[in-house]
Amino acid sequence: MTVNGLNQTYLKVADINLYCEYILNNKPPILLIHGFASSTYTFRRIIPFLQKQYSVIAVDLPGFGKSEKSTSFIYSFQNYAKLMIECIHQFGYSNTHIVAHSMGGQIALNMALIAPEKINKLVLLCSSGYLKRAKKFLIFTSYLPYFEKFVHYYIQRKGIKLHLRNVFFDQTLINDELIQEFGKPLNEKGFYKALIRLLRHREGDLLPKQLWDIHVPTLLIWGEEDRVVPVEVGQRLVSDLPDAQLITYEKTGHLITEERPELVFNNIMMHTF
Template identity: 85%
Template sequence: MCVNSLNQTYIKVDNINLYCEYLLNDKPPILLIHGFASSTYTFRRIIPLLQKKFSIIAVDLPGFGKSEKSTSFVYSFENYAKLMIECIHKFGFANTHIVAHSMGGQIALNMARIAPDKINKLILLSSSGYLKRSKKLLIISSYLPFFEKVIHYYIGRKDVKYHLGNVFFNQSLINDELVREFGRPLAEKGFYKALIRLIRHREGDLLPKQLQDIQVPTLLIWGEEDRVVPVEVGKQLVQDLPDAKLITYEKTGHLITEERPELVFKNILMHTNYQL
């Protein structure tokens, strides 16, 4: 089957310029939400598979990738969620499936809490969960003039290859392209300004009692060797979410879209009731 290239453009949503890759056809829509310090590049290996079955919208979140590093946007999960809901409207869809990775999982869960009628199915890949808000001292320190230099130094202590080594189980998959693409945000000054605002504004992850109110059917997919968000988080989420199932992959780390794209695709189809 011939696979078309995605359109690449910028869209303005709530006065924020967002980089977007999309392909609209007569197939059901699916929204892809990346995680912390990442971009739509996270999904590069599953997009060619997904677009055979879905219309695709993949957006770089404010502060990340090629999107605007706004100094007015309030970088909370709730605001991210509202912005993604507006993206769905922008493309003319009444509702959508969502595939979300890592921090994107919390954004997707907030979307399901705020507007459950807009979400058909959730597929959460190594979703963050149960993290508390930044400590008060860190939030206060973020207003100090030199704080940006402190954050820059802290992140830069380890090179990109080291950070990639932390998200992969199979280290042989790490190549120059990955190092280059995942290193791009770290070279942008605006990234650090946005990161500081995320430290200030990010509320804690949804509490168990909030998760228990989410009725959207949810598939949790985890790498058993995930060192960033351990599989124990997935085991807790599947207990707290009323309609959830957990699937784990052996010998797989945090970035499962890179390590197991075909399996992820297969499980997405099963969860969204497609025939294989």
């Protein structure tokens, strides 16, 4: 199936059904990895630019978007990273550029730690960093029968519009389409089961001593008004990664691909070519 010039398919990777959008055009490959509670929709405004210069592969991570909400997958960054590496192989590539947003940044960094030869360059957009694993008490509580209802209530109580206000600097960009698309996962029962498994299995973000071992050239792009992952995280990452540079945008929030798609694309081009 093709929508807006992109092919849509499901790949079976490590017994997980992964939803993918892609266009292969004999140009250098680039893999897009979205963040927490998001999907390939995150990159909808930047893909039209990217596909002119790259073969583009965008994947919904297990537990999110249209991909399987598995109740057997171990939702750790390492396992996510291994899945993405295998995904690259299934598309016939031995290596790729990576653009990753928010939590996807930790997945991309894990890929760079596990298999640096598979990654040409990294572009991390408002990447998560330095978060510790969930506290043992919270992990224990997640096994109690009522916990799924608690998670459902906690996420639903503010409504998707308030969540979107937190990730945008320019509030005028929030429209009915965004509210509908970002709200879809919240109505899926399987989403909350996957979320709980992510809480249990997600190891802490990479430590500085692990980041020191990542020598893949890395570009960090940040919104200076990011309220989800403050720009100070980017400043720490650029000091801990051996081959990294940081670019920041004024009057820009966390969902940087929505607010500055063309500028992000231009910076990707400068970094990867």
